[in-house]
Amino acid sequence: MYKVSIFNDGVETVIHSPYINGHKLESGVIKKEINKIDSFSIGFYINNPAYGKLKPFKTLIKVFNTKTNRYEFEGRVLAPSETMDDTGLYDASYECEGELGYLHDSQQRHLEYRGTPKDLFITLLDYHNDQVEDYKKFYPGQFEVTTSTDNLYVYLSAEKTTFEEIEDKILTRVGGELRIRKENGKRYLDVLERIGEDKQTEIRIAKNLKSISQNVDPTEIITRLTPLGERIESEDEEATDASQARLTIESVNNGIPYIDRPDLIDEFGIIGGHVTWDDITLPSRLLSSAKKWMEEQKVVLYQYELTAVDLSLIGLDIDSFDVGNSYPVINPIMGIDDRLRIVGKSIDINNPHDDSLKIGDKFKTLDEYQLDANKSAEKVIDLESTVTRQSKRVVELSKASQQAQQEIERLQQVIADADVENLDQVLQQINNQLSGLYNNVGAIGQEITNLQESVSALNDFKTAQEQINFNQNTFN
Numbered sequence: 451m452y453k454v455s456i457f458n459d460g461v462e463t464v465i466h467s468p469y470i471n472g473h474k475l476e477s478g479v480i481k482k483e484i485n486k487i488d489s490f491s492i493g494f495y496i497n498n499p500a501y502g503k504l505k506p507f508k509t510l511i512k513v514f515n516t517k518t519n520r521y522e523f524e525g526r527v528l529a530p531s532e533t534m535d536d537t538g539l540y541d542a543s544y545e546c547e548g549e550l551g552y553l554h555d556s557q558q559r560h561l562e563y564r565g566t567p568k569d570l571f572i573t574l575l576d577y578h579n580d581q582v583e584d585y586k587k588f589y590p591g592q593f594e595v596t597t598s599t600d601n602l603y604v605y606l607s608a609e610k611t612t613f614e615e616i617e618d619k620i621l622t623r624v625g626g627e628l629r630i631r632k633e634n635g636k637r638y639l640d641v642l643e644r645i646g647e648d649k650q651t652e653i654r655i656a657k658n659l660k661s662i663s664q665n666v667d668p669t670e671i672i673t674r675l676t677p678l679g680e681r682i683e684s685e686d687e688e689a690t691d692a693s694q695a696r697l698t699i700e701s702v703n704n705g706i707p708y709i710d711r712p713d714l715i716d717e718f719g720i721i722g723g724h725v726t727w728d729d730i731t732l733p734s735r736l737l738s739s740a741k742k743w744m745e746e747q748k749v750v751l752y753q754y755e756l757t758a759v760d761l762s763l764i765g766l767d768i769d770s771f772d773v774g775n776s777y778p779v780i781n782p783i784m785g786i787d788d789r790l791r792i793v794g795k796s797i798d799i800n801n802p803h804d805d806s807l808k809i810g811d812k813f814k815t816l817d818e819y820q821l822d823a824n825k826s827a828e829k830v831i832d833l834e835s836t837v838t839r840q841s842k843r844v845v846e847l848s849k850a851s852q853q854a855q856q857e858i859e860r861l862q863q864v865i866a867d868a869d870v871e872n873l874d875q876v877l878q879q880i881n882n883q884l885s886g887l888y889n890n891v892g893a894i895g896q897e898i899t900n901l902q903e904s905v906s907a908l909n910d911f912k913t914a915q916e917q918i919n920f921n922q923n924t925f926n
Contacts, residue, residue: 452799457510465500483794488548552586553613561606568593578612591638595626599729646774654780662756672723673714677740679730699737754809
């Protein structure tokens with residue numbers, strides 16, 4: 451399914467074939483994540499064509515998916531690691547990085563920039579392209595994000611690479627997600643509001659979901675916000691303070707530099723924090739922006755790690771799992787029934803059907819957080835009722851067993867006292883006793899089935915209780 455090729459001075463060497471009789475890598479794992487540089491870890495033995503041909507930073511490497519007819523990874527070889535054990539078995543492994551890594555090969559310059567985010571992006575890529583080889587160049591593509599004023603005032607640094615400046619000045623301050631796109635032999639870099647699509651293929655327990663874990667992070671909550679605006683130039687020409695003051699809201703907020711959100715304070719206490727708007731120059735506008743930010747704030751971050759079987763490989767699902775796409779994820783035991791987005795993915799080229807997916811940054815509002823807690827409490831109450839009912843069933847099962855034993859003993863006595871002359875009457879009595887025994891045994895069988903269902907319910911109860919304990923320990 452995967453073809454892995456390396457390129458030295460344009461010469462291709464296949465080191466992993468999609469065909470049975472072709473060369474194979476011992477291991478190969480691709481990792482992708484939104485706004486991160488892709489990685490590809492490979493391992494091989496001495497008989498692989500890759501042996502002796504991998505040059506750090508110079509050898510290019512590509513992974514082609516023969517089923518989808520697209521490249522899953524394109525980049526270059528980095529650091530090697532080679533070992534040989536006491537039997538003489540040679541094993542080599544290499545780390546490779548995706549094409550976004552080329553943006554680390556150029557340094558930016560010291561520059562005071564005033565203008566639109568899009569023009570800054572173009573400026574950064576143009577300066578990058580002036581410094582690197584043709585195969586490392588990126589051309590400005592689609593640009594969909596901006597600030598409220600479509601303006602930035604920032605300083606670029608000669609101490610940072612192009613990737614670091616794009617990450618800091620564009621992705622962090624303005625937003626957006628990076629996408630590499632190739633057309634007519636040119637590599638374009640897009641900055642989109644969001645990559646990926648909303649898919650309908652479900653990730654569901656007992657279908658394609660193999661395992662799932664949930665992490666809860668409430669540490670980003672801000673219940674008392676100090677908003678900051680543009681930098682204020684010092685009137686003292688001889689001032690040497692490297693830390694410049696910023697615009698605050700004190701003049702329009704009764705002399706107080708922060709705003710509170712009472713409902714969050716009631717739930718979590720006072721947790722201070724700040725947000726900076728470099729492009730805001732008026733205190734009144736800074737206050738309104740801060741109030742809007744506080745109202746829209748998501749307070750709890752849920753992130754999931756899961757392993758799912760990609761059934762599209764055998765035609766049982768329409769969609770494969772791609773970074774950026776969202777999918778319905780359903781796991782009743784953990785109370786998950788939501789559309790979640792894949793922000794990271796791990797692909798094992800030797801086991802392509804098992805995708806390890808990182809479902810990312812599902813934020814919860816305060817109301818959603820409290821609703822989840824209430825649902826968990828209700829689930830515990832329901833399961834406690836189930837436990838009580840099952841305890842009664844166990845008692846009834848014990849009584850049924852005792853009654854069946856008594857029927858058997860009576861039947862044995864009838865047979866022992868059997869009178870040949872009254873055989874017909876005795877046989878009729880035996881049949882009556884067997885019929886009663888059959889009914890009791892049937893009742894026992896039903897009770898056993900019910901008991902098995904109870905065990906399953908108790909397991910659900912245990913899982914829910916552990917999750918509630920975890921949440922309580924996290925938020926207390």
